[in-house]
Amino acid sequence: MSHSKLAGIFNKDEKKVDWHDKALWFVRHKRDLSVHEVKGWEELRNLGHGIKAHTLSHLDVYLEQFEANALKNGVQVHWAANGDEHNQIVHGILKENHAKKVVKSKSMLTEECHLNPFLEANDIEVIDTDLGERIVQLAKEQPSHIVLPAIHKNKLEVDELFQEHLGTKPCNGDPQYLTGEARKHLREKFIHADAAITGVNFAIAENGGFVVCTNEGNADMGAHLAAVHIACMGVEKIIPKQEHLGVFLRLLARSATGQPITTYSSHFRKPRKDTKMHIVIVDNGRSEQLSRPDFRASLHCIRCGACMNTCPIYRRSGGHSYDATIPGPIGSILSPGKDLTKYSTLPFASTLCGSCSDVCPVKIDIHTQLYKWRQIIGKETPQPFIKKKSMAAMGKIFSKPSLYGKVGAVAHWALRTLPKSLINSWPNIWGKTRDLPVGHKQSFDQWYKERENNKKDDQK
């Protein structure tokens, strides 16, 4: 379904749209207050952009350096070309270790690879341990935001969901009670887990270590209790040096939620005694995206979600309207690279207002890339006959001034003369919610000509 159709469904409940918009605007506002406290914030963004651009230009070198150092640390490293390979590798590790119960902290990569259904089909229990992710998992939904996965649900909905799945008492959406119950439920899962899967926020080439950021400490709870830790990362998560964390950790938390630092920025380097640590490095279309000069900067993304919070469309259409693992502006430039036809409406789910590019902590030119995807979609995917024809017709009219004058005269005569009821009726989509401007007797063109003629007459 197209983005506009799904957005239309979300907009059937205007109160919910208002609440969703305000909740995310609040986060954007917190971000503003927080970044204005940082002297040299724009310089920090330049650095983040520069480090990412450099790293992506030397991706092979840094990935191999990372692998060598991770191996030295006693970590096992795996390479996956695509989502299927990733899932097979993870399943292989779990099988080898007779792991039947898995806890998983937030990882958009495993969402992208559809790891959960794959493991569940192989009789493995996977529990998402980030509270928001657990909520959407119980609801059998996708995350609607990469940092706030259940932002589309209100507390009453969570109350009902927990009653059904966790046996909680009705509490009128009392957040204190609900989080307390979720905590008890998740602790049980942590204690009995055979393996823990985490994502990776930053992998450091020079020492083979990696950093996982969570606000709930759930990555740590999982990784510190289970005998096996599997960390899954996309190739673009690599940074050259430990010192670069000083740039990215500051950018990430402030951009994501307005916090000066994420509550838990956990550094992992080597497995604890008698436990195993695996890293799965996944491509899954990233090399292809890297090969597209206009779109490679999309791989700078550190998954802060700021572009979603700031996007006036995302806030009013909801994350599910994008029907993609990564929603919002950044998702709209990543997804077409994976399936141009399926995601062909996403680059058009934008007014090209540019707020996403200005808010992005690593300066991805998101709205420029949206514009560029539009051109590719216009050429390479089947376009509605009417759109194609009208674009060609407009192109012709605007290249020929004489033709343009005639068409314009008819248009504003129609606006002036025809009844409003006719103008605003189907197929005029504009007129569903908006009036059209009142037509004037004269276009500017005609007025100017008349004025010039009068001037000449005066001179005579």
Next chain:
Amino acid sequence: MKVGLFIPCYINQLYPQVGKATLELLEKLKVEVVYPSGQTCCGQPMANSGFENESEGACINFVNNFKDFDYIVTPSGSCAYHVKKHYNIIQQTDEVVKVRKNVYELCDFIVNVLKVKQLGASFPYKVGVHKSCHGLRGLRLGSSSELVTAPYSYIEALLKEVKGIELMTLDRSDECCGFGGTFAVTEDVVSAKMGKDKIQDHLRNGVEVITATDVSCLMHLEGLITRNKQPLQVRHIAEILNSTIESKVAHPKGQKH
């Protein structure tokens, strides 16, 4: 200094009064203005819809009309931005490069080329400024709320000098209005909702007249305002800067758009 006036297609046809105000204002400022008669459109409607190739004829026509001027001035941040940013699809001859460099949005031209702020205008109303996105984040006519930079706004710098005007502060200083060209039609539900919310922000803050550098945003907002019979007016910034209304009447300028 010879200035070519570019009047965007929809202003020419639907809002001629904005074109008149722009021309009169520039003439008041003693600028030698010519309106080349062969002009049509900057090409943005096709390009933003993913049909950049269909806009080439419009781009070439634009350059042919304006290549001989020192500056090209237009009452639209969006069109000026399009020429600057997206005219890389045609061959970059000296003429094309010159046109792209010398095209200016009206306020930008007044503040940064003419270097005047006091225009002798008066407009005794409570005005809310809608910072049209392409002017704001494309041409950088002011600081955007996302960036950590010293605050400035060419538009407000000019409006502050207008006699009798009261500039109102909005809750969300520079959120998009939801027009977005064909977005207004292809994503009509979200587009209308964005506009509705924008209007509420102005109403909440006591605004009587919304102004902007782009008529396209105002046309979208006015369409909603008229449909919902809300107590607000829209005026392009050229109309305010060219206004000499001394005392308040029911409708500014005495007539509705």
